[in-house]
Each structure stands twice: as structure tokens, then as C-alpha cells.
Amino acid sequence: MQVLQTLGVALGLASLAGLNLYLTVFVTGLAIQQQWVDVSQSYPELAVLAHPAVLILSGVLYLLQFFADKVPWVDSLWDAVHTFIRPIGGAFLVVHVLDKPDPTIEVIAALLAGGVALTTHSVKAGTRLVANHSPEPFSNIALSLGEDALVVGGLFLIKQDPFLALIVFSVLLLAIGYLGPIIFRGARVQLWLIWKKIASPAADKLETKLSRDLPHELDVAFFSVNLERDPIAWAAPCISTSARRLPGNVFGFLVATERPGPKLAFVAKRGWKQIAVELDLTGYQVAHEPKFLSENVVLHHLEKKPRYIFLFARGQRAIVKAVVASITGRLAASLPAPEEPARIEEPAISS
Template sequence: MTSTAGTLDFARDGPLLALVERLNLLSVALGLACLAGLNLYLTVFATGLTIHFHWIVLAPQYQSLSILGDPIVITISGVLFLLEFFADKIPWIDSIWDAVHTIIRPIGGALLAIQVLGHSTPMLDIVIVLLAGTTALATHTAKAATRLLSNTSPEPFSNIALSVGEDAVVIGGLALLHYHPVIALSIFLIALGAFFYFAPKILRANHRLGGAVRERSRPANRAQLIRCARRHQRRATQVDLRGM
């Protein structure tokens, strides 16, 4: 979230610099929305900490984000992140948590994007809200769908691994967004596109595999039932013979 003016002195106040700055601004706005769809509270909490302790220096066009460094914002987002940290690692509780946040994360992502823009035109605000909300919702959907799939597994370690991995992605994404916002947003969008492209194929493959396993188990189950019925029949015959 630093300015690119220092590296483009030859184009200072020129159209190229303005285009680069706008592209970076849009990338930061949508990038934060994308990460908010994954973990809203960690995104706000981590960004607020880095701003509050001056671990990063906000460029002039990003000064509107300084509100995230307010101690009240940091405290509230930190408490909520702590709750999510534990809820996100318990099977099925994480899916309930995701269901509750189906609206919260997209709205939070849209608000973060608007905050990045600062004072802009109403038309641009509406466009950014739509884009950021959609981006956050897409990330949230990918996260929630992955959790539902992992909850079908009998062991709980996959949930913990996914949760830790998601937190690491948020932290790494924020760092990349700070230094290379356009590259970060490109990676986020490519990852989302890959997920929504491959996820249905994986689900269909799992469904076919499960159906094949069930089909293979049916003859065995039938054979077991037949054997059990024959054993019961033999026992009943033996009892009748003894009674005679």
C-alpha cells in the first residue's frame, strides 16, 4: 500500500502514473474484499495492527485506511477473530459459522473496499460495492464449500489444517497486497477461477466413486443377508428336530 510515484518519476503527474495509481487502488480495494471473504476479522485485525504500530507506511491515497488502526477497531476485530479462530476448527461448527457469515463477509468486504477509495464519486462507490461484494461472496462460497466437503471426513484434522492454511493465506495475501497489489489481486482471482472450475469436477468424481463403492458393496451385503437367513433357517430346523 505504498505509492509508486518514487519508481515512476518520469511520469509524475502524468497519465501513466494516474493509471497505475488507480489500478493499484482498485487492486487493494478488491484484494481486501477477497481476503475478507476468507476471514473478515483477521483481515481487519492484521491490517489494523500493522497500521497502528507503523509496521507499514500508508501512501497518501490510502490514508482512509488509517481508521483500521484505531484501538477500538483492533480490539473488536481481535475478539471476533479469536472466536472465529476456535469455531473455525470444530467440524460442523465451522459450517454453521460460515452460514451466519454468508451476509457479513460480503458486506464487510464491500465496506473495506469503500474505505480504501476514501472520498470518491457515488457512481464509483456503487460499482466498487458491487464488485467487492461479489468478490468477497465468491471467496466465502469457496471457503464454505470446502469446509462442507471436509466435514464429511471422519477425522477432525482436515478442518484444523484448512483453518490454519486459510489464516496463512490471509496474512500472506495482505503482505503481497502491500507490496504488489496488482499481482496479489491477479493471484486471488486466478485461484478463485480455478476453484470454481475444478470443484464441480471433483464433486462429480467423488459422487461417482462413492456410487461405485456402494454398488460393489451391495452384492456383498446381499450375500451376507442370504448367509444369515440360511443360518437362521438351519437353526430353526434343528430346533424343530429336537422338539420332535
């Protein structure tokens, strides 16, 4: 039972250190210093956290993070700086929980603890990147306060019941393993958009002609939604957002054929899986929405869902305008012609 409790404390501290290292160290040290927690018998090595120098330094650094964590993009820069600091801090805490183990066990524990801290840190950083895509700062503030509350609550749980903490943090890591790829795909999209915004030349100097080419590895996927084998009118590289039947954060192509009508297709390859979705846009409207990091093509219907949004790099404004113009023409051509009012014949007037 003692082994499981030690694992619960170690896993909890490593996970929380990846989320907010300075708050974890400060609250733990303060609890030891104020004798809210007695570690003299169970984890004596952790008593170093109660040293005044450690408390002051961790408190000051947490105060800096408290404000940096609530400013869009500043929080992501802070996370980038701490990509190595948080895993090292998590490994340090776990090694001190184990109380001078065998050197081999110490190295293994440090590596595992660093991996756990890096995992929670990566999820935090990825979530912040996704949240930063919205211009309002309230999501960043809510996430920051929620993370702080999670750290304090997690430390309280470790104090009250280390065995229950082992179960809770194990389930949390399993959830991260399931949701992590989704968050990482979103973070990769944001990083790609940031890089394109920095590296791309002015939008007015980029090519404006829509390409008719589609990568050969997507031919089979496109054939599944183009059974008539219509020639491609244009294929625009873009990123999908989540909608019904359409996965989000996937790099692919929005494709139109030369057959007139309101139908488009989105085709992509994610890993070993090919994605092909036909979009029937009858009754839809199209709009161009410039954002801070992207140029968006928005397809919406006034009466029904889903709403489709496709992201383009900021340097592709001319391409986006060409796509919107083409879709606008297709949607207009698909509208029924207005009926002419019936002509009323006037009765003949006899002379």
C-alpha cells in the first residue's frame, strides 16, 4: 500500500509540474513550511521545498506566470520557454519523493517523471495555441484560472488520499492519450499558420491563379466522390475545420469540377487514411473572413447546418478571393430562374 501511495504522490507531482511548475513548488513548499503537511517521516527529501529561498523564488516566478499566462500569444511564448524547464522540475520532484533510491531506479524514475510532465505541458501548450486563434482574451484567462485551480485541487487530493490521486491522475493521462492527438493536430495547424504569416511575402505579390492539379495519392479518394470522372476545375490547398462528416484540422484540398452546380469536395490524406467528403452547397452562401492568422472561406446556410469553414494561410488572400468568386458563381447559377409574372389579357372593347 505504501508503494501505491508513493506512486500516487510521484505521478501527481509530475503531472502538476508539467501544468504549472512554480505553483506546484510554491504551494507544496508553503504547506510543508506551515506544517499543514508533515513529510519528515514519509518524504523527508521534499522538505527542501520549504526553504525560504525556494518559496520566494517559486512565488515570484509564479506571479510572473500568473500575468503572462493570461495574455494571448505571450502565454504560448512562456510555454515555449518552459518546454524543458517543466519536465526537469517534474523529474526533480519525483526523485525527491523516492528518498534516495537505487541509482538505476532514480534514473528510470526521473525519465518517466520527465515524460509525464512533458505530456501535460504539451497538452497545456497545444490548448493555448488553439485558444489563441480567437481574438478575445477571455478564453486564455479562463484556461489559466482553471489550470491554477486544477493544480491546487490536485495537491489537496494528493495530501488527502495518495491512492485515490494515483487513480485520478492515471485516468487523466489515459484521457490525454485519447484527446492528445486532437489537440496536437490543432496546435500543428496554429504553428503552421504562424510560420506562414511570418515567412510568406505580401499577399498581393503571390500567385492568383487557381491550380487544377491534385496530388496523385489523392486520386482514389477523389474518384469516390467524382464517379462521373469530371475534370477538375480547380483544387485549392486548405485546412478543414470540424463539421458534420468533416474532420477538423486536416491539411487537404477543396476541389471543384467543371460540371456546373453547387457541389464541391474536400479530399485529404491523414496518416494511412484517405478522406473524401462531398459538399452539397445548395442554398448556401459563401463569405471571405480575414482573421489574424488565416484567410477563411466560410460556407453557411440560413436555415440548416452544418457550417463549413476552410482555413488558408494569410499569404493566400488572392487565392481565397478567387475561390470565393468561383463558388459565388456556382451558387448563383444553381438558383432557379425567377418566374415571369403572368400576363393578364384585357378584354376586347367592342365599338
